[in-house]
Amino acid sequence: MVKITFQTVSAQKPEKESDGDKIIIPQAHEELVLPLSPKRSLLNCLCCLTFGLVIFMSGLVLASIYIYRYYVVSQQIPEDSMFHCRVVYEDSIFAPVRGRHELEENVGIYLDDNYEQISVPMPDFGGSDPADIIHDFQRGLTAYHDIALDKCYVIELNTTLVMPPRNLWELLINVKRGTYLPHTYIIQEEMMVTGRVRNMRQLGPFIHRLCYGKETYRLRRRNPHRRIDKREAKRCHSIRHFENTFVVETVICDRI
Template identity: 85%
Template sequence: MVKITFQPVSAQKPDKEIDGDKIIIPQAHEQLVLPVRPKKPFPTGLCCLTFGLVVFMSGLVLASIYVYRYYFIPQIPEDSLFHCKIFYEDSIYAPLRGRHELEENVGIYLEDNYEQISVPVPHFGGSDPADIIHDFQRGLTAYHDIALDKCYITELNTTLVMPPRSLWELLINVKRGTYLPQTYIVQEEMMVTGRVRNMRQLGPFIHRLCYGKETYRLRRRSQRRRIDRRETKRCHSIRHFENTFVVETVICDRV
């Protein structure tokens, strides 16, 4: 007979878990202490940067205003602005009435080579107030008749109109009293030929004067003749001083 004997197998208990994996739950009588976070420092660097940007932008704005004022806006020296009063004999319409007075303001732009004349309402009548530009660079003259609020463009007549440098010297001498201009009047007759559509071709100075106004082209009459009564009804005149004499520009509309 065979005897089979079973030996008991002893099971080993598993080792305790590592202390690092233990979760310790605080008891009721223990306080939970949280770590104290350090306070953030005041951003002084950001404040300095903001202040510097404000100062820089303020300086940039002031510099832009200075550049725009003194370089983009034309500045006229005081010795280039003149207020003129001229006495002359009207041998055309009133030869027996004695002398007439013509008053105007003249601005001479030597660098840009043009003249601007402003004629207020005359005391004697018979002439319209006007603003006039003689652009020697483009060879054009513009008359803005203030009474009609219309502009008229024609070729510059260098026979009647002095160039800026010569006119400046003349007015300086008149201002000093060393020269008195001749007191007679010269007449030029102009006819309206058509409407001007493209204003930009006239240059910046005339464009600024005539912008938003009805603008017409003029041509000089081929023959010098007296204007009759029928034509006088559709003509108007502008008297101005830009030489050693007074010029009367007579502008007549087409029939």
């Protein structure tokens, strides 16, 4: 019995070794694959580069669409917020004998940003400078860019003279529809230059864009009961504009 047991064990031992030889077969298969791995690695790199390029181009296209939609289109005035106005008024200040005058201007109303932009061309009758005007209700400021002098003037917004954007928009919509056509009068406001503006960014983005690169000065309103004498009149210039149911003549006088 001892012999049988020994022979059985010894007989199984070669089988284990043969089994061990079978286990080596996958290793031989892996050695056959090794020469192909550099080509597969190169193919994987090309696929990754192509995929990354596709993602980059897609992101570039989406970014371009976003910039165009929110920074270009959003700054364009809708058709119903851009008006070309002609106003007839009585000039009772400087030319009462001449009677009626006509004032022409372009008005852009930005309801979302709460500001108005007025462009006044050179008037036919003279005596008034062409100008671009911004009434920023969010900052509480008004800026006048006198085109003839190429200078900017900034003052606190006068809400008693200037209609808020929503009210002015409704007024001009009615004028456009023909339900209300103003035949109005003119009033005058006098201002004095007080000093130079150094920090333009404190004026807000809209006025900063209007006055960037130009000499910019602060203004203060004069006593309405004090009239301009002949000496001061030589240093003053006026801008006539329409931002309410009447015409306003803004007279700006420089310091001596």
